[in-house]
Amino acid sequence: KAGWSDVDIRAVDTARVLAADAVQKTGNGHPGTAMSLAPAAYLLYHNVMRIDPADPHWLGRDRFVLSCGHSSLTQYIQLYLSGYGLELDDLKALRTWGSLTPGHPEVGHTTGVEITTGPLGSGLASSVGMAMAQRRQRGMFDPNAKKGSSPFDHHIWVLASDGDIMEGVTHEASALAGHQELGNLTVIYDQNTISIEDKTEISFSEDVGKRYEAYGWNVETINWRGDGNGSTYVEDVDALLAACERSRSASRPTLIILRTIIAWPSPTKQDTGKSHGSALGDAEIAGLKEALGFDPKKTFEVGRDVITHTRRSLKERAKAAKKEWDVDYKAWRKANADGAALLDRLVAKELPAGLDKAVPSFPADAKGLATRAASGKVLTALADVVPELWGGSADLAESNNTTMDGQPSFIPTGKQTREWSGGPYGRTLHFGIREFGMGLILNGIALQGLTRPYGGTFLVFSDYMRAAARLAAIQQLGVTFVWTHDSIGLGEDGPTHQPIEHLAALRVIPDFDVVRPADANETAAAWVAILRNDRPAGLCLSRQALPTQDPKVAKIANVAKGAYILREASTGTPDVILIATGSEVGLAMSAAEALEKGKIATRVVSMPCREWFERQSKSYQEKVLPTAVKARVSVEAGVPMGWRELVGDAGEIIAIDHFGASADAATLFREFGFTPEKVVAAAKKSL
Amino acid sequence: KAGWSDVDIRAVDTARVLAADAVQKTGNGHPGTAMSLAPAAYLLYHNVMRIDPADPHWLGRDRFVLSCGHSSLTQYIQLYLSGYGLELDDLKALRTWGSLTPGHPEVGHTTGVEITTGPLGSGLASSVGMAMAQRRQRGMFDPNAKKGSSPFDHHIWVLASDGDIMEGVTHEASALAGHQELGNLTVIYDQNTISIEDKTEISFSEDVGKRYEAYGWNVETINWRGDGNGSTYVEDVDALLAACERSRSASRPTLIILRTIIAWPSPTKQDTGKSHGSALGDAEIAGLKEALGFDPKKTFEVGRDVITHTRRSLKERAKAAKKEWDVDYKAWRKANADGAALLDRLVAKELPAGLDKAVPSFPADAKGLATRAASGKVLTALADVVPELWGGSADLAESNNTTMDGQPSFIPTGKQTREWSGGPYGRTLHFGIREFGMGLILNGIALQGLTRPYGGTFLVFSDYMRAAARLAAIQQLGVTFVWTHDSIGLGEDGPTHQPIEHLAALRVIPDFDVVRPADANETAAAWVAILRNDRPAGLCLSRQALPTQDPKVAKIANVAKGAYILREASTGTPDVILIATGSEVGLAMSAAEALEKGKIATRVVSMPCREWFERQSKSYQEKVLPTAVKARVSVEAGVPMGWRELVGDAGEIIAIDHFGASADAATLFREFGFTPEKVVAAAKKSL
Known part of the structure; x- marks a missing residue:
């Protein structure tokens, strides 16, 4: 009573x-x-x-x-x-x-x-x-x-x-x-x-x-x-x-x-x-x-x-109540020194040391791998180092590569399946086909305060969970949304599944970081930067394999700045700058090679995260994108909106402003104008 | 069997x-x-x-x-x-x-x-x-x-x-x-x-x-x-x-x-x-x-x-089956001449004549009224003229002004309430607090082929139903999403309810029209244009009263073009162009007056729909926004993204790039920089 x-x-x-x-x-x-x-x-x-x-x-x-x-x-x-x-x-x-x-x-x-x-x-x-x-x-x-x-x-x-x-x-x-x-x-x-x-x-x-x-x-x-x-x-x-x-x-x-x-x-x-x-x-x-x-x-x-x-x-x-709890808590601390040390680190919102070394490095490779696959390897590598990190997918574990290898599922013991073993204290989350629910659950996990959650689905379905991303931004929660199949590059599933407007639509959310790594090393670096920032981020990853760039350049120190010079112009002073993100960075690199053959000094800027770049010093921004260089081309397999700010009146924007189609990725990129030839032509026009 | x-x-x-x-x-x-x-x-x-x-x-x-x-x-x-x-x-x-x-x-x-x-x-x-x-x-x-x-x-x-x-x-x-x-x-x-x-x-x-x-x-x-x-x-x-x-x-x-x-x-x-x-x-x-x-x-x-x-x-x-149906259908046509005429019009996807005259006209008025209120009056005026039009709200009928006065609710007879009478064949829809469901239901209604549906909620909750808007766009359905409370101007409900990024986020959806009328007459014109276009549109309306501009200028012929000269520069040749949408048009008009007092010839372009403007001829676009006039200022109570394309390198953007706050609208507009003084300063900077 x-x-x-x-x-x-x-x-x-x-x-x-x-x-x-x-x-x-x-x-x-x-x-x-x-x-x-x-x-x-x-x-x-x-x-x-x-x-x-x-x-x-x-x-x-x-x-x-x-x-x-x-x-x-x-x-x-x-x-x-x-x-x-x-x-x-x-x-x-x-x-x-x-x-x-x-x-x-x-x-x-x-x-x-x-x-x-x-x-x-x-x-x-x-x-x-x-x-x-x-x-x-x-x-x-x-x-x-x-x-x-x-x-x-x-x-x-x-x-x-x-x-x-x-x-x-x-x-x-x-x-x-x-x-x-x-x-x-x-x-x-x-x-x-x-x-x-x-x-x-x-x-x-x-x-x-x-x-x-x-x-x-x-x-x-x-x-x-x-x-x-x-x-x-x-x-x-x-x-x-x-x-x-x-x-x-x-x-x-x-x-x-x-x-x-x-x-x-x-x-x-x-x-x-x-x-x-x-x-x-x-x-x-x-x-x-x-x-x-x-x-x-x-x-x-x-x-x-x-x-x-x-x-x-x-x-x-x-x-x-507090007195009673204190007794239990002190007893627990005494009996669990390692746990207490971990708890203290988590309460202090600190990351473990050696994060840079914990993530894998990938050698340069023209064939490369999909950034979603790289992300899966990174998560597995982080599993033991960052015990507070956990997550899963809205029924797309295999597609999103969100499972840390060997980690048990978070599931009542009686609900394990032939594919997934685990228990009530497991680590791999299974959200079912419930994207918006997943998003708000991730926010709740982050609010609880000790752990760092992530959850995956296809980028196109960020639409289903957009209000969750917004609330993560309003509350400034350390939630990572893993959004794979991030462009027409997903291919045959067609227009209902191909994100066109989503990168731009997510970038407009205040205080939310949209991260689109260009290759496996940028993906590893992005995870490290995201964990360090402890802010809401959407990690946009490719379904298709992307060439692995020079790991000495595509590294944490550069990626964490949001944009950096991946390839400097042969002369040291660019005639034209190509700015690209994610899967289009490889395309920009090919175009740069062709431009250089034509004696046009070309810089390639990889821009994995515009929001991070905007938080850099004006001098760093000026170093990467010098005001004097007006000839600029942006390349991203998404809508053009937002790129004029970066390429200016004289610049050109390679983008897609209509829905996609059902066909293999190579055909789509070709038919929709994502080719080195188009980038070269745009660069020449911009000059 | x-x-x-x-x-x-x-x-x-x-x-x-x-x-x-x-x-x-x-x-x-x-x-x-x-x-x-x-x-x-x-x-x-x-x-x-x-x-x-x-x-x-x-x-x-x-x-x-x-x-x-x-x-x-x-x-x-x-x-x-x-x-x-x-x-x-x-x-x-x-x-x-x-x-x-x-x-x-x-x-x-x-x-x-x-x-x-x-x-x-x-x-x-x-x-x-x-x-x-x-x-x-x-x-x-x-x-x-x-x-x-x-x-x-x-x-x-x-x-x-x-x-x-x-x-x-x-x-x-x-x-x-x-x-x-x-x-x-x-x-x-x-x-x-x-x-x-x-x-x-x-x-x-x-x-x-x-x-x-x-x-x-x-x-x-x-x-x-x-x-x-x-x-x-x-x-x-x-x-x-x-x-x-x-x-x-x-x-x-x-x-x-x-x-x-x-x-x-x-x-x-x-x-x-x-x-x-x-x-x-x-x-x-x-x-x-x-x-x-x-x-x-x-x-x-x-x-x-x-x-x-x-x-x-x-x-x-x-x-x-067809034979049997034909008998019934012919008998029905014979017995229902008016119905058959209406049916033929709807099957042909034609609108009734006299739509221009059917919508109300509002006299110029400094106090004006909220565009959501104007929209309610327009819908009521259209009720008898456009019988195929019907709709409702996700539990915000009174706030969204989505009810045509006097129309019965669409509801099983036994489920009428003290506030809402109607029957199974009624016209006013009640979606409950189910925004995404509403959006997809609207799409289904449009797919059925004979009627024209609309549905309302707050603009911030377009996030909940975004995937429905996208599917309306992919399918090119004549669905109208009525999104009221379209900026920080909604006031006290605070950041979770104040759309900041939503206008931009909706504009990036391909084949989707985002319409934001500046006053009561633009609202009436917008409804006519939307019905004529028969494409998916989001009609973004203010909670707060907006001054009614000159009805001879803010008229259907102009609004349907997406952007037009609402106020010409005194000299006929503008030194600077102010481009504004919705509730910020009135602000731009005040700023123009101040600029003209300072001998700066100022044109105000009202831009209720960018997508419609982009579909106009190059010559019309050039007439409204002459290439030669580089001094431009955009004014919209939303994120800046997208406006550089229109104002160019020399232009200035008056926008808000952070979440809102809980306070009255006047305070918010002042604190967040939406004042004539700021617009004047931006115009001078742009010159």
């Missing part, structure tokens, strides 16, 4: 009133859910979750995910009541410039927020990644401890809304969570059946509980609505607490369907779409305050007894 | 052998599913579907959707056997340059293909749109006919794979199909439990039937595998036929779970991932042929009796 005192109940009602007041003051926002979910949120912070406001990054803390991010007040008010650092003035500054209380929760911006949410479905999907990471981390550090006894045991708690449940990505992630038997995950689904178009019945009538049972989840339903009519509304927090406690020791993920009335107990706007995303208005708020015994003339009214109680009681609860 | 003769069975086995041979000849492709699904596909073409190879665009035909598009041979071989125009040489040319048999089926390229598929989930999701469109079309033309008696009645048949079922978008579309009670939709789900990573159990263990029951579908399971072991494999086509026939008269969509063995009866590669996406090899194919009584030394062996029988029997069946 929750055992709430009158002051706890007053605290919950205070949360409702603060939500209404804050939205009213700003003039916009989402009051309804913050009001009706106030008891559930308070219960989580004060009775359920193992957290410590004084140590918000505590290794052993439970995680809280507000998947319905529009209801950010649900979290902000609890952070205020719990003592995470938010004060009344912060709530008053809701959704205003520079405030700690932006429209949607932002990790790294507001203490106590674990994840940036808002785009519906994303929080729930990423929570599955958090739960997977918790299990993997436990497996890395404390695999033999009894369940619940390890300092690495903790639980993921999610509040989700009708919108989250409708989104396709929660299907993907929830199906995988059920498959993975993630007993460390509890989703409280606020089934208030109201969204922006009012009653969700207009578009949403599925049996959600049955659907989640089909995924293999435990499903519990707690119906505060009674017969659905507000007159019988009873917020039975004891029942919710009991369900939460059951879920903590479950062997499968739990969905708690909590049937609420949005904006309860707002007198006329409860249970309506009007209370979802608009200020309630002064009259309605006055009615609300009267109903709850607050002074309708006051705003942001918080009793001193309330705030004193909520902060003190949580502090005491946290202290006790 | 199917009543297959020996020659029918031989035809099915011929299909298996052709699939193996075709992939082997090309050296790559997907033989396994085409082999094991051969009986199901043959049954559909020869016993189930109402189709006529001689009239592939027959208005009354059933539709076939191969959602597992990688198994294109499943369809190509049936098109060959059925007499749709494909011959053996086409099968031999599988996946080669210029062939009629590309890697994945392409509508408009191969006769008999109704939809381009390949990206998993997309076919199934679009089939839901086809089923919705069938119901809407029936409602427009023949609402009172008894079920099954109307020439507008037909059925949608889908073959789907494990991958389709895993994808999030099929969750979204299937949930909506169940909600909409689409009895005209049957999905045969080929549950072969093999994907590229071999046994799907590695990532996929949900109870699919239960999940679809939760959506409100009829679910039938037909288990050809028996106990799962190949030795008891029985292809019971009679059971499948009976399930198909039941589904044709159902009042809800039907999922037939067909448990098969992939690549059956390939001797050693059946039931393995190796048979999914690779050539089987000569030895394996020899074994297959021996097992089926074919000569292992021959390739592409088709008995003359087989091809004669399959084409003739289907021809006869088609003739009978």
Whole structure:
């Protein structure tokens, strides 16, 4: 039983009133859910979750995910009541410039927020990644401890809304969570059946509980609505607490369907779409305050007894939990010196020494190999050196070369297959054909904090997971998206599978690095640079073999700069510069040879990552692309957009601005104008 | 009962052998599913579907959707056997340059293909749109006919794979199909439990039937595998036929779970991932042929009796069905002169006359209104004039202004809500919070051929539905995506909701028009131009009010050209040109005024659609943007990428290259540098 005192109940009602007041003051926002979910949120912070406001990054803390991010007040008010650092003035500054209380929760911006949410479905999907990471981390550090006894045991708690449940990505992630038997995950689904178009019945009538049972989840339903009519509304927090406690020791993920009335107990706007995303208005708020015994003339009214109680009681609860955990943690450190050293390195966000030496080097070779194949070799070489690195593919392991040779699959023991062995603490991830889910799960893994995830699919399907890449960028997570089959060079699968616009479309995402290595050595170097940067990156790799360039030039120091002189003009001063990426670098090298035969001094710049190059000093940029050299040609098997910036008015752009076709790669490159002759002609035109 | 003769069975086995041979000849492709699904596909073409190879665009035909598009041979071989125009040489040319048999089926390229598929989930999701469109079309033309008696009645048949079922978008579309009670939709789900990573159990263990029951579908399971072991494999086509026939008269969509063995009866590669996406090899194919009584030394062996029988029997069946339908159709035309006239117009892909006059005109007004609000008024004005136009929103009707005032909702009668009334033949669509599903459903509606669909969400969530926009572009469908809240101007919802990179990211999609009107009149003009073009377009609209410019200039004739001179320089010869789109046009106008005060002759070019402008004559382009004027400034509240092409080396770009923030719009525009002063300074720098 929750055992709430009158002051706890007053605290919950205070949360409702603060939500209404804050939205009213700003003039916009989402009051309804913050009001009706106030008891559930308070219960989580004060009775359920193992957290410590004084140590918000505590290794052993439970995680809280507000998947319905529009209801950010649900979290902000609890952070205020719990003592995470938010004060009344912060709530008053809701959704205003520079405030700690932006429209949607932002990790790294507001203490106590674990994840940036808002785009519906994303929080729930990423929570599955958090739960997977918790299990993997436990497996890395404390695999033999009894369940619940390890300092690495903790639980993921999610509040989700009708919108989250409708989104396709929660299907993907929830199906995988059920498959993975993630007993460390509890989703409280606020089934208030109201969204922006009012009653969700207009578009949403599925049996959600049955659907989640089909995924293999435990499903519990707690119906505060009674017969659905507000007159019988009873917020039975004891029942919710009991369900939460059951879920903590479950062997499968739990969905708690909590049937609420949005904006309860707002007198006329409860249970309506009007209370979802608009200020309630002064009259309605006055009615609300009267109903709850607050002074309708006051705003942001918080009793001193309330705030004193909520902060003190949580502090005491946290202290006790922390003390208990510290004993376990110290014992673990003592017994696991190697593990403790590794943990300290990971907490410090440091990489192991000797990364440069760990990756393979490939001799120059005209035949070469596909960069996806090179990437597979690099990952295998890194396996023992970088234990925090793990990942897999959305059912394209063999095509994406995302498996580190010999590493076990991350899979319940009973779900191993003839092709894949492993266990619950394994390392090779199998996402199924669920690209967007994969992307958000990768984000969740990175948010969990100790490991470094990657996940693969075809580059064309970056479209499916684009919103995940964007959220990785917004949150600045060290996630690597491995996107292979990165051009028409994939050949016969045709236009639906050939990325044309994707390199450009990904480059426009702010704070996201698009990396397209030209050969095996650039691929190895790219992995090292990506790991060192610890930023979101998309690694775009070829299906087809690419010639291996001189390893003394295509090396980490150069690749990490984003662009470098792969081949200097014979005279030392170029007449023309060819700028190429990925599979087109070899083409540029052939063209350069032909140009030089014609006495045109030609420099080839390999540009594996524009974003990295843009972060270099102006002097380095000038060295690689001297302003004086106006004759420039870019060569990339993608749309032209973006290249004018680099080649200038006088430059030429070799690109493809239409969909591809189904044929072998050699035919496509020839038919679509990616030939040395075309590059030579463009260079001459540019001169 | 199917009543297959020996020659029918031989035809099915011929299909298996052709699939193996075709992939082997090309050296790559997907033989396994085409082999094991051969009986199901043959049954559909020869016993189930109402189709006529001689009239592939027959208005009354059933539709076939191969959602597992990688198994294109499943369809190509049936098109060959059925007499749709494909011959053996086409099968031999599988996946080669210029062939009629590309890697994945392409509508408009191969006769008999109704939809381009390949990206998993997309076919199934679009089939839901086809089923919705069938119901809407029936409602427009023949609402009172008894079920099954109307020439507008037909059925949608889908073959789907494990991958389709895993994808999030099929969750979204299937949930909506169940909600909409689409009895005209049957999905045969080929549950072969093999994907590229071999046994799907590695990532996929949900109870699919239960999940679809939760959506409100009829679910039938037909288990050809028996106990799962190949030795008891029985292809019971009679059971499948009976399930198909039941589904044709159902009042809800039907999922037939067909448990098969992939690549059956390939001797050693059946039931393995190796048979999914690779050539089987000569030895394996020899074994297959021996097992089926074919000569292992021959390739592409088709008995003359087989091809004669399959084409003739289907021809006869088609003739009978067509005859029956013609009677109904003629009777309907006779009784419905107005309907017939409308139908003829729609079949001819013509628009009604007087579209220019039908849309409202807005007087110049410094305060103006939001372009999303203008769009709502335009849609309402078009409602009676363009009956084929219909659409809705992914739960943002009020925000997207996508509802034509007074039009009924498209919804089963029992699912009307207090806010939305309507019926099964209604016009206002409610997609729920399912953006990607919405996008693919819109494509399916457009593919159905008679109506013109649109669907709305926030521009930032174009990321969720990007793969749908791409498929609309590949298929050149007349779909309009209404994307509102198109910049930081949406304000307080903050970075997760503020599109920054989206305009650029959408512009890079080939054959897709990104339209961003500057005011109410440009919005009206944009709708007219979009309808006339009948191409995929994204209409990007503001949340905030925008000043209404001179309606005599911001008019259809100008807007349809993609860019035009909104304000000419006082001297008639500009010193500088400001190029702006959407909400930044007003800003450019203010800046121009300031520049002119400083004696700098300034032209303002409004550019609502770059793609339309690029399709104009060089002379028109030169008129608007004379080469001689090098001083140019672009102004758009999005990333800079792409603008260098238009402003040149000497130009300046006013843009935003980082994520937004949560605050009111005015603050954001000011803080992020969208002010007349900044534009003036940039113009001076450019001079």
